Amino acid sequence: MGQQAGVFGASGFAGGELVRLLDGHPQLELVHLGAHRQEGERLGAVHPQLGGAERRFGSVASEAAPPLDVAFLALPHGSSARLGSELAQTGTAVVDLGSDFRFDTPARYRAAYGDGHPLSEELASWAYGLPELYPLGGSRRVAVPGCYPTAALLAAAPLLRAGLIEPDGIVIDALSGVSGAGRSLREDLLFTAVDQGVLGYGVGSHRHRPEIEMGLEMAAGGVEARVTFTPHLVPMQRGLLATVTARPAGSLDRARLLAALEEAYEGCPFVQVTDRPPQTRWVVGSNRALVTAFADLHAGTVVAMGAIDNLGKGAAGQAVQCANLVLGFEETAGLLQTGWMP
Amino acid sequence: MGQQAGVFGASGFAGGELVRLLDGHPQLELVHLGAHRQEGERLGAVHPQLGGAERRFGSVASEAAPPLDVAFLALPHGSSARLGSELAQTGTAVVDLGSDFRFDTPARYRAAYGDGHPLSEELASWAYGLPELYPLGGSRRVAVPGCYPTAALLAAAPLLRAGLIEPDGIVIDALSGVSGAGRSLREDLLFTAVDQGVLGYGVGSHRHRPEIEMGLEMAAGGVEARVTFTPHLVPMQRGLLATVTARPAGSLDRARLLAALEEAYEGCPFVQVTDRPPQTRWVVGSNRALVTAFADLHAGTVVAMGAIDNLGKGAAGQAVQCANLVLGFEETAGLLQTGWMP
Amino acid sequence: MGQQAGVFGASGFAGGELVRLLDGHPQLELVHLGAHRQEGERLGAVHPQLGGAERRFGSVASEAAPPLDVAFLALPHGSSARLGSELAQTGTAVVDLGSDFRFDTPARYRAAYGDGHPLSEELASWAYGLPELYPLGGSRRVAVPGCYPTAALLAAAPLLRAGLIEPDGIVIDALSGVSGAGRSLREDLLFTAVDQGVLGYGVGSHRHRPEIEMGLEMAAGGVEARVTFTPHLVPMQRGLLATVTARPAGSLDRARLLAALEEAYEGCPFVQVTDRPPQTRWVVGSNRALVTAFADLHAGTVVAMGAIDNLGKGAAGQAVQCANLVLGFEETAGLLQTGWMP
């Protein structure tokens, strides 16, 4: 049998995707499905697409779960700090898909979320789980990035690190499928409100902006990044594209941009550098990310793009990838490098 | 009966939309439907959504049409220069939805299209048909802007004209529904290739970029605009959103941005300034445009947005609006200020 | 100015579509927008696609409205009986889009809704508002059919009336866009729950089944119809297709089927008989209906089809059409015979 895994917050979209991945994982056995409001319900009632429909959700309390080698937390903002800390203290490896432990300092946390961190002394012990860009460093506590930061950083961070773009004046317009908004029962997420339309939202105020800036600064070291970030909602289920426009540092040459990306992702099984613009369709259903960069010689700018599945590399897939690394498995165990379209 | 109108290129999407609008126009009577490859076919075979299905397409040659008070040209690039010129010489008011006469100078035309203009001496006699921003000046020859320039300019031009943004370093990411790509039989436009995915395309090379820069320069006067323009294709039928990020000129204050937009569009029946981010759903099916602007105080940037129906205000609707102005009708005759969603 | 119209229940999808149509109606002036929960709110907050955003919703109480020549009721089931009766007693023409007055007898009402009709003595004074099939008979009280019955009856009733199909053993599978389910905040109507999937529902128990049977019996006279009705939800905003399979009465010949349809709809501006299978795309946005019938010689069955816009001919459009007839206007006043696709 494999090592024992649990999912806390298994009733949401990221939670369901975790169940799907862990059910197929060759070295992990999913032994606990925690859900807050759905405790006691059948899995099949909430996730009819999943097998093992007769399994039931249990508690999201740490003491309710059986002993776990690894715990995945897919809980609302603010709900995973205490639980993650408790689980980690028992020796369980913890991969948190939420935002509680993503920031490196209390100040950044406050800037993004407006209030103090409940366990600020623990922030430093969590790794930021985007392993192609940031080594996990042996930590058994991993905070998986948000979906927008994952796509944006995969496209932009290597260029900044290589000194090919300037760290300020970066413009990121990103397009996300509707599952990125989660499973909330909101009028603006009804089919009749979303289909056949697009909009930008959260201009200048989205909480992923500070996270993107932190990621850029971590990647380049010693720089201060300044980003205008505008997310957009588009009528599709899954998929996320980040289009990053930046001023070049030094001469502008597409070959150098692509070379920097190729070098950054050499040996990375999930990130591919493409020549043509990446489409989200090509990665949806997988843990794959596609990145590219263009040189706009007329405008004198760099345009980089990153495409992911917001629930795959942008959430559950990346979480499993991090768990694989923490537990010493093959990085690709249980993960797909192939999408399902059409 | 009304004055006589003809559509040349009535078999495409913009052509069909023109037929729909002209069939309902109180002062125009549609008496000629020209189509190149479909000459002789029934209208209903090509546009089953339209009434009057038994009407047949005729020729796209100028001499084949009955005398026309106004001609609308919705032909492929390069096909309307000669025809537009011939029709105009007979006294017919000509509204061209194509790109042949959009540029003010041969140099700009060459920059965008790479070859010489076939009738460059006539360029100066055509008005650029975005009447909220540029007066038609009594011209009876109007070149209607492209869909991307319409949305981008409606959002950005008043801010530049009011001295609130800098003319260079402008980043425009735009999202278009699939009808914007026209009716071509292309593999990448199949439902199975488009649905559930997004992509950016034409980075740094889209022909609407020079047109946007021209529009900004015309609006502000004496400036040289420099734009990074990245269009994106999103899985919806109609609708276009332009998100414009620019550096502020002077202090950054949302109220001033909104006031400049309000002032620019005062008395304009089709353009509304919104407080919340505009959705394309709210304008699809109409000639309406929604614009807004935000101040991103953290990044120190302006984020302006414009939402239109790419076939409405971005093509056929705007063409009819221009014809109304040229012919002395009410500006709103035959046009809707209300969308059809859901 | 025109005669005065009011909409009670203006905040739902059918209500919004009524506002859209009445705002463009040449002989009616919309002077009252009643809404229950949204009383006091701006129209634009609920229907951002509509013009006149600053208008506010008023009460749904009959005494709160100004004097009305015609009232449209688009209220939940059970909410229009009392209001409709009150308004009708003041001389106002009443067009009810709800189900309260659709049935001809209390028994049928009870069969469909399981409880007694609150005003059963008034049922006989209401006309069933599908004027191509059933004359309104001078009534100023009209109950507009449901969307499924409209499509199914338009396809099947003329065939039954002409003695070409048997009244029992009829199978109706119908496909509806999501707006047909209304604007309720339900988990199963979220974009992420509806997009990319289809399902049948309400098998054997949908309340439109008794209504369809009533309509067939009214059309043919003296027959007892028996229908298996299975509605299906498909991922599109609008549009409804009914596919009706029936046993032929007498010989089976497509020409006779089409001739019966042609004869039934001769002179009807909104219903067209097609040779090829009708698509909902061709009618969406309009009050048009397309019908056809096939002879399946192998199986020995008739397959008839009817396509409508569920919010157009299936709700608001048909309501305005009925009002036009009641008030003595042109039947087509304010209504489109042209759809808006793509």
Added chain:
Amino acid sequence: MGQQAGVFGASGFAGGELVRLLDGHPQLELVHLGAHRQEGERLGAVHPQLGGAERRFGSVASEAAPPLDVAFLALPHGSSARLGSELAQTGTAVVDLGSDFRFDTPARYRAAYGDGHPLSEELASWAYGLPELYPLGGSRRVAVPGCYPTAALLAAAPLLRAGLIEPDGIVIDALSGVSGAGRSLREDLLFTAVDQGVLGYGVGSHRHRPEIEMGLEMAAGGVEARVTFTPHLVPMQRGLLATVTARPAGSLDRARLLAALEEAYEGCPFVQVTDRPPQTRWVVGSNRALVTAFADLHAGTVVAMGAIDNLGKGAAGQAVQCANLVLGFEETAGLLQTGWMP
């Protein structure tokens, strides 16, 4: 290493899905990708969603392939007869996703396809590959059913076999996602022609009708089935729902219907009997099928439903399932019982 597998016709949708499945199959190694028009091209140019993009398509000629333990044919109608026969004679197990070998007799083939079978003497040696209903009987030549027959037969055949429905007068209305129409470059398959609309097609003439009748007759033995079959195209990528209405044989009781389905699929890993109406979303991306049946006591009919992924259980998944059985692997090897929504 595993046994060696080849795909002939790897460039279409079913072919791509086969590659996706075989790349993840624990006991098969995909060593040949044949494609007719794309011979020599990179896999990634045609199927950007798949891994191993640098692999190239080879020939579809049998002699061009390396020695194969199993060959999957996903070729156009009429293209697999000769190839399948040749490959089978070399001892290769052959699984044909096409229609050439689906029929049990030349007469049925002629009824469906209108011309003589090129290798009619071989028809009897091919098994019909829907293993939950028809044992493969040790054959190493398997003709996988069409997508519509798979869904319809899974829902209806057990009921007919159990004597619960009559074999004539069966009405099947089925709804398919657009990938079911294949990858052809057709105007009616453009996004702008398919999105936001539904239609029925092929009324009384679809070639899957004779196949469904054959399957019903094979299942029940000695009966003659008569089916009215109307397929519908709905705007989604994948998924197929068959709604089957039939007259009951004997008393009508939902419990007996469900019991017959449960009994038929006991021990079948991929088919589940559901209480509520099955949704295609719940199976898309997997080899799963969901079936149910209702008793419509008012109409006196049985309404059965079957939901599959048209490219999964309706094509590539079922082909791999059949290969697993032929080659003596676990029936579920390389196949998912879990969908990927949302």
